[in-house]
Amino acid sequence: MRRLAILPLLLLMTLLFPLREAAADTNVARSATPSASYTSTWESVAAINDGIDPPRSNDTVNRRWGTWPQTGTQWAELTWPATQTLRSADVYFFDDGGGVRVPASWKLQYWTGSAYADVPGTYPVAADTYNTASFAQVSTTRLRVVLQSGQGSVGLLEVRAFAPDTGGGTSGWNPPASLVTPLDEVWRHVESTYPNPYGFRNYGWDQIMANRGSINYCVRWDSSATVTAAQRDQIHAALARQFKKWMDVMAGHNGWPYAEVPLKVVGWAVRDRAQLQWSDTSVDVYVNNIRENAPQCAEPCGRFFNQSGNYPNCPGGASHHYDMSLWLTAGFSGGAGGDWGQRVGSEYYMSNLNTASMHILLHEIGHSFGLDDFYDWTPTGVCCFLMKAGSATSITDFDAWMFRDWWRHLKSRYGL
Ligand SMILES: [Zn+2]
Structure with missing residues (x-):
């Protein structure tokens, strides 16, 4: 009986082996x-x-x-x-x-x-x-x-x-040899200049992990212009496309659990409801809730104000919470980014809806995940990259590995 039992097993292995090869x-x-x-x-x-x-x-x-x-x-x-x-x-x-x-x-x-x-x-x-x-x-x-x-x-x-899929590629921490030294310099710089790099718990990483693999946004429409439903959807699509560029850096890398990170715009904040030319209820609308002299979505729904990740006073419940804000300001040049989200000019954003790499926004999203600026120093051997403002207009290999380095240093906090 034992000998007979071996035969089907061998057959099974013979059949499976080519399939496993093809799937590799x-x-x-x-x-x-x-x-x-x-x-x-x-x-x-x-x-x-x-x-x-x-x-x-x-x-x-x-x-x-x-x-x-x-x-x-x-x-x-x-x-x-x-x-x-x-x-x-x-x-x-x-x-x-x-x-x-x-x-x-x-x-x-x-x-x-x-x-x-x-x-x-x-x-x-x-x-x-x-x-x-x-x-x-x-x-x-x-x-x-x-x-x-x-x-x-x-x-x-x-x-x-x-x-x-050899287990090589970028599935583990194996940056190209030429980037090892500059990456090491960058991380030591983070440790020596950030007040609390390991204790801070509202990086983009924390937000995605808290949501189990998604991210929610509020659009702060800091402009007197009107917005059509089509423009609303284009603003959402452009944001999702840009955000995805950073998430694609992580797909399949070093235990990162998400192949895709869906991005949802759950709310819009405006001064005057009449600016928004839609009547459907696909997003929450917050009218004339002013902070920092700009409209913002309700604080009880914002991750920045509720870093425990609980939203007991958010009117629509936790599913209506927002992790970050996309703050679009008329007449604003340049950008700003942090755990609260990203701020860029509304004219810049609207005129780059279909640009492959909206580089100011990409740079600011980088900040939301912990990446630093490089105003006063340059890591050894790397000249041009997105986080060194003005030197590159898309995510470079070096940006990608700096991004992954943040994950490498934070992943243990999620038990990974
Ligand atoms: Zn910056």
């Missing part, structure tokens, strides 16, 4: 920022890494990236905040049977740090399916899909870029 590659495309040589105004380059598997090459349902009427060589690219190790990629071509067709040929290029280099491989061209290119492993922050047009313009519906 992770699609890292979704944490990248997409860009392209050209995008038709009615299409969207965001389509290429939105995670939606297209139903067919002539996708009339989901957003698409297309270059009509441009022809010749066109490209779309994924840029990551941190170095990725890649060993295969899938592309799904857009082909509407008219002006946009599958390409005559395509190839991948990766960024070496100073130039684009071709990725040697075979590049199949088929409609209505993913086309897979496998290649020797490359480590890079950018992967470019270069398309040569054939019978029409070209386009893509989705790009997947796969990294081997």
Whole structure:
């Protein structure tokens, strides 16, 4: 009987092993920022890494990236905040049977740090399916899909870029060798200049952990302008997109428990209700509750005022609480950020709703998670990064590792 029992087990292992191998590659495309040589105004380059598997090459349902009427060589690219190790990629071509067709040929290029280099491989061209290119492993922050047009313009519906899940990558504390010294300097600077870095308990980290993986915002509309429902939703979407850039730095890293951190705007604060041109009740509205000479959402609902995480006097209950405020001030240039949220100019925000990296806001969100300014010193060997104001306009590898360093030092407070 014992011998018989072994046989099914061996069979099971044989069957499972190839499946486990196949599942070991992770699609890292979704944490990248997409860009392209050209995008038709009615299409969207965001389509290429939105995670939606297209139903067919002539996708009339989901957003698409297309270059009509441009022809010749066109490209779309994924840029990551941190170095990725890649060993295969899938592309799904857009082909509407008219002006946009599958390409005559395509190839991948990766960024070496100073130039684009071709990725040697075979590049199949088929409609209505993913086309897979496998290649020797490359480590890079950018992967470019270069398309040569054939019978029409070209386009893509989705790009997947796969990294081997070897337990390496950024799953643990393993910053690139060149960043070890500057990261060490930054953390020692934090310890010597922050009044209470380990005792303070209202970092963005604490807020997300208290909510079990989400974040709530109040918009402080510190302006006399009116706001339509569409603008309200765009303000929310832009904030969520920018916040996600920092959260993507953490996905899968060093015990961080959340692949996604949903962001909800639960409240709006204004001077005059008539400024808000909607009548639905999707957000709480707080009228003429003035603090710091600006409207704010009710204090009993704010995490800043209730750091225990309990909101007994919040009218809608705890689900209507807000962790941070997005404070948008007319005529304000520059920014401010802290555990209470972020403050930027309302004109800056409204004119950058669709900007890939709203860098002032990103910088201020960094402060909300503990990251410091670098007005008076620069860590060894790093010139340009988001938290050194004016030197970079997106989250760099160094910013990403400084961010992860905060998690490394705080995670034990959550039992992780
Ligand atoms: Zn700053």
